[in-house]
Amino acid sequence: MSAPASSRAGGANEPKIALRGVCKAFDGAVVLEGLDLEIGTGESVAVIGCSGVGKSVMLKCLLGLLRPDAGSVTIDGAELSANRAAREAAMRRIGMLFQSAALFDSLPVWENVAFGLIQAQGMGRGEAREIAVETLAQVGLGPDAADLYPAALSGGMRKRVGLARAIATRPEIILFDEPTTGLDPIMADVINDLIVACVRELGATALTITHDMASARKIADRIAMIHDGAIIWQGPAAEIDSSGNEHVEQFINGRADGPIRLAVADGAHA
């Protein structure tokens, strides 16, 4: 039915990010069931899967926003759930682009972008603004956008500002939650190009969760598929069309018929 999940990392080198045997359930509904995923330094991995399958829960476990019921989540070998200090230290090395961009409505664009610099790094507002304007330019937004409020931005602009905020602190790890959802195909491709360019420039490790195959193919070096709470296949992005896995083939071809049977109602937490 499905090929066993292969483990990319191994040998003596500790992976940058490692989720091992991660389990998570909500009110008895199992979402993650022994999920294993390792990501090497500088690697870009996309996790694909149907809606409600647990991709966002996996990401929240990695961010420390949810505590796994079992298993371990490590960054550079350090266990995230060990204590609050470890989690906070890890957060300072992570940038995150949310599905809805999650921009702060009460702050202008430049303060959204500079938020991590001002609050987490204690940078002065003048210097932080300069860096914010430079970072906005990196994602194709001019200085005139800096003083706008998020309510005045289009969907594509919001994503760009969200991306600028994610990379402004020059993080070692960048996480992307459905980066192209809600965008037209052209804008989605623009965002994909920006993501690739930013990740390459920073030399960052990237994890993207998406169900947009065009996005996954463009962004990722490696693609992993999550189903029934676990990774059921993973391999180089170029090999996904010859995966030999029925679930993957059904998903990437967008067929209703196949081994994946969608529930009528999606899981509330996933």
Place this chain on the structure above:
Amino acid sequence: MKTNPLQGIGHGVLALFGAVGRLALFALEATSHCVRPPLYPRLLLRQMVEIGFYSLPVVGLTGLFAGMVLALQSYTGFSRFSAESTIPTVVVLSITRELGPVLAGLMVAGRVGAAMAAEIGTMRVTEQIDALTTLSTNPHKYLIVPRLLGGFLMLPFLVLVADIIGVFGGYLVSIYKLGFNPEAYITNTFEFLEVMDVVSGLVKAAVFGYLIALMGCYHGFHSKGGAQGVGKATTNAVVTGAILVLVFNYVITEAFFAQ
């Protein structure tokens, strides 16, 4: 299917204890952050303006009409016993001890508590609170502490304003409608007024401000389920805030004035 009534009672009691426990832990964590750096003075200032300055019209109007109607009603009753001269004292004591803090508290619970729950609730359902965490910023410190301190510091100020305007309202009705002598009215107003009458009202106001902000923040912070969840959180914030104002009004009155 037949259900055991004891089971239902048990579930209800456990749910109540669970809710109180969650609220207590939330209050404890948020309050502990009030005395631990870093604090955000700009955010505190913004909340002080939002709570204090922008509530002035509604609290002022409430105080004015409360004082006016109090003088009018007192006159209706006290004139039957030829005790009209006590009206200034009745007005000032009622306003400073009870009506000022309680009415200001209820109005602020409606205006500020609802706004806090709606704003924080929207931030919760649009992942802005998660975004704060990923940007190495503690949401309790950034969102909750400025609101708690803002409520705690600004409600006494609002109540002081309501006290002054309320007494002035009683004065206006007494002088221009009931025909009192202005000098005698002012003399009677301050003759029996003690510092503790005003202080007790301000202490109440500080407690009410903290509780209203706590309810707004708690319900907003734990809202879920999109627009409907935010609406529910807003309603709960106003209702629980108003009820706590009334409950703690009695508790503090008992502590200050019970013999």
